[in-house]
Amino acid sequence: MAISIKDLTPGFAGEVSGIDITQPLTPAQVAELEAGMDRYGVLVYHDQRFTDEQQKAFSLNFGPLEHTAGGNVTKAADRRLDPHMADVSNLGVDHKPLGRDDRRRLFNLGNQLWHSDSSFRAIPAKYSLLSGRIVVDQGGNTEFADMRAAYDALDARTKAEIEDLICEHSLIYSRGTLGFTELSEDEKRMFTPVRQRLVRTHPVTGRKSLYLSSHIGTIVGWPMPEARAFIRDLTEHATQKQFTYSHKWRQYDLVMWDNRVTMHRVRRFDESQVRDMRRTTVAGDSVTVEQLAA
Amino acid sequence: MSKPNDQRLGSVEMADISNLTASGNLRERDDNRRMYALGNRLWHSDASFRATGAIYSLLSARVVPVSGGDTEFADMRAAYDALDDRTKGEIEDLVTEHSIAFSRAQLGFAEYGPGNEDKIRPVRHRLVRTHPVTGRKSLYLSAHIGSIVGWPVPEARAFIRDLTEHATQAPFTYVHKWRVNDLVMWDNRTTMHRARAFRDLEEVCDLRRTTIKGTGLTAEQVPALAAE
Numbered sequence: 001m002a003i004s005i006k007d008l009t010p011g012f013a014g015e016v017s018g019i020d021i022t023q024p025l026t027p028a029q030v031a032e033l034e035a036g037m038d039r040y041g042v043l044v045y046h047d048q049r050f051t052d053e054q055q056k057a058f059s060l061n062f063g064p065l066e067h068t069a070g071g072n073v074t075k076a077a078d079r080r081l082d083p084h085m086a087d088v089s090n091l092g093v094d095h096k097p098l099g100r101d102d103r104r105r106l107f108n109l110g111n112q113l114w115h116s117d118s119s120f121r122a123i124p125a126k127y128s129l130l131s132g133r134i135v136v137d138q139g140g141n142t143e144f145a146d147m148r149a150a151y152d153a154l155d156a157r158t159k160a161e162i163e164d165l166i167c168e169h170s171l172i173y174s175r176g177t178l179g180f181t182e183l184s185e186d187e188k189r190m191f192t193p194v195r196q197r198l199v200r201t202h203p204v205t206g207r208k209s210l211y212l213s214s215h216i217g218t219i220v221g222w223p224m225p226e227a228r229a230f231i232r233d234l235t236e237h238a239t240q241k242q243f244t245y246s247h248k249w250r251q252y253d254l255v256m257w258d259n260r261v262t263m264h265r266v267r268r269f270d271e272s273q274v275r276d277m278r279r280t281t282v283a284g285d286s287v288t289v290e291q292l293a294a
Numbered sequence: 295m296s297k298p299n300d301q302r303l304g305s306v307e308m309a310d311i312s313n314l315t316a317s318g319n320l321r322e323r324d325d326n327r328r329m330y331a332l333g334n335r336l337w338h339s340d341a342s343f344r345a346t347g348a349i350y351s352l353l354s355a356r357v358v359p360v361s362g363g364d365t366e367f368a369d370m371r372a373a374y375d376a377l378d379d380r381t382k383g384e385i386e387d388l389v390t391e392h393s394i395a396f397s398r399a400q401l402g403f404a405e406y407g408p409g410n411e412d413k414i415r416p417v418r419h420r421l422v423r424t425h426p427v428t429g430r431k432s433l434y435l436s437a438h439i440g441s442i443v444g445w446p447v448p449e450a451r452a453f454i455r456d457l458t459e460h461a462t463q464a465p466f467t468y469v470h471k472w473r474v475n476d477l478v479m480w481d482n483r484t485t486m487h488r489a490r491a492f493r494d495l496e497e498v499c500d501l502r503r504t505t506i507k508g509t510g511l512t513a514e515q516v517p518a519l520a521a522e
Contacts, residue, residue: 106448112455177400179440179447217402224402225329232335233491268456 003029005036005043012146013245014040021045021254022054030061037062037127038204041261042144042245048254050131052085052278055254059129059280066118066125066281070190071171073107073183086279088130090271097271105271110174113214114145114239114263117281120169120215122194122291127282129256134276135249139269142247143239147209148261150238151199154210159199162210166220166289167231168193173217193217197288202260209261210238211288238263249277260284300327303502311353311501313494323495326405333397336437337368337462337486343394343438345417345515346508352479357500358472362492367468370432371484373461374422377433382422385433389443389513390454391416396440416440420512425483432484433461434512462486472501482508 005014014036019029036043050058059065065084074087080095081087090097090105098105118125130142151159170193172183183191198219200211212235219227247255257264269275302316313321313328321328341348353365374382395414398404406414421442423434435458442450470478480487492499 100449101446106446109448109452112452175448178451223324223329225332225398226323228401229332229335229491268453 003032003036005040008042008044009245012040012149012243013042013044013144013247015044015046017046019045021048021058022050024057025061034062037256037258038202041146041148042247042255042257044247045254045256046250047252048131049252050133050254050278052081055129055131055278055280056084058254059127059282062127063282063285066121066283068281070121071118072104073187074104078104081278084280086281088266088277088279089134090275095274097274100271106178106180107175109178110171110180110214111266112268113174113177114212114235114265115174115215116147116211116213116259116263117279118259118284119196119211119213120171120174120191120194122287123284124196124288125259125281126284127256127258129254129280129282131278132249132251132253132255132276133278134274135251135253136269136273136275139267140249140275141267142249142255143265143267144245144247144257145239145263146243146245146261147212147238147263148202148207149243150240151208151210153243154237162198162234165198166195167198167211167216167227168218168220169196169213169215170194170217171215174214176217177214195220195289195291200260200288202258207261210234211260212238212263235263307504309503309505311489311499311503312357313499320495320498328494329401329403329405330398332401333394333403333437334489335491336397336400337435337458337488338397338437339370339434339482339486340503340505341482341508342419342434342436343392343397343413343417344508345511347419347512348482348505348508350479350481350506351503352477352505353501353503355472355474355476355501357498358474359492359494359497359499362490363472363499364490365470365472365478366462366488366490367470367480368462368486369466369468369484370435370461370486371425371430372466373463374431374433376466377460385421385457388421389418390421390434390439390450391441391443392419392436392438393417393440394438397437399440400437418443418513418515423483423512425481426510430484433457434483435461435486458486 001018003018005016008015068086092098117128171191201208216231218224300316303310340351393414393416424431439454441447
């Protein structure tokens with residue numbers, strides 16, 4: 001059976017059928033899926049009953065995996081999953097929903113802000129692959145926004161204004177937005193801001209996109225309040241309905257997206273319900289801009 | 295939060311919504327008052343950081359920029375009506391904490407200086423309020439909200455963001471493009487508003503606001519905390 005991809009939204013989110021991605025793939029199949037990622041940005045596969053090992057094996061087709069260290073405040077002993085699996089569930093090691101005041105839960109609420117995964121790393125992520133192992137029936141959608149279309153829709157003056165702007169990204173900023181400010185010295189060090197271009201160019205398609213993320217705290221050379229007000233306006237522009245796709249999860253969906261051309265966020269759901277989502281992340285291969293010397 | 299000597303308009307009852315210094319020049323990029331005024335670009339209800347809030351605001355346009363600088367309004371009655379029943383039930387008795395410090399912190403502004411403690415002390419408001427004349431319910435939202443009483447702060451903020459996004463969708467909003475000598479008045483009990491960006495380092499925008507003080511509380515205050 002041949003791979004086919006149908007539009008969920010025109011040119012942005014595609015639904016893939018005709019392939020079992022839990023099994024080893026041929027180089028031709030991988031190339032076809034990667035070409036699909038370049039064309040769309042978000043691909044959805046249904047009924048993929050992954051184990052963690054199978055999810056990692058599928059992800060490795062697209063590059064080396066990113067290590068999850070440095071991306072959260074969960075201590076090693078409290079981790080449910082191995083260090084290449086990002087635990088995007090609302091569960092503790094006992095597989096029960098985290099308590100309302102649990103620090104990990106409050107930190108993870110930051111996923112409700114529009115962001116691009118690992119934009120707080122000097123070399124940010126290429127793809128994210130999210131597997132819905134246990135999903136909730138109300139709420140908990142993941143929404144995606146097309147940063148290429150959002151860039152294209154800017155007026156010429158704004159495009160020129162932002163062309164060479166550089167932003168500083170850190171988990172400190174996104175969490176600060178929600179009033180999560182109590183970080184240990186180790187955490188603050190771990191979350192030291194990194195620099196990213198605001199306009200980036202996709203290495204394969206050559207298309208420009210807005211590199212936005214809730215992790216942005218300022219623009220280099222700008223007064224911080226002006227930078228933040230401007231980034232808010234750009235984010236509002238970039239997340240308008242016509243640029244977005246809302247994914248309602250079915251169990252065993254696998255959704256993969258290219259963080260270089262998208263933002264995403266999760267919507268609120270009843271957190272007394274179990275929601276077990278597991279993410280693998282394909283590492284990027286380059287910085288978007290020179291970093292400051294440490 | 296400008297000091298008396300920095301005030302351009304003679305009367306303390308005229309709120310200066312311009313980008314000018316006391317001597318009438320454009321504010322510099324790093325001017326602290328400019329940083330503070332950027333908070334007006336967040337959706338808010340005037341004076342919701344006061345225990346009694348405000349009734350009407352009346353904004354007069356004396357000089358307007360060539361492009362940008364619109365003021366947008368959102369109808370908090372229509373936004374309330376459009377909520378599903380479960381959400382209405384969930385929020386009916388919620389009480390929020392408002393402070394000018396919360397809205398400014400969203401933009402990374404924290405320079406208040408001494409003597410302003412009273413102005414940044416949080417006050418409490420109901421999230422759902424009822425108009426005293428029409429009896430209609432509305433969402434009392436504002437960028438000044440920093441928490442919901444009894445909720446963990448990040449959960450409260452994420453929820454308030456969702457409600458704000460809902461309440462400011464295009465069907466609930468009006469965009470006002472200013473002409474010189476327009477006066478726009480609005481009821482802060484049933485609306486939010488915000489200013490949009492303009493080339494404020496190059497063009498003058500001189501708007502002047504009078505504000506009708508609120509008369510009642512929407513929620514009981516914590517005695518030691520309430521600012522007048």
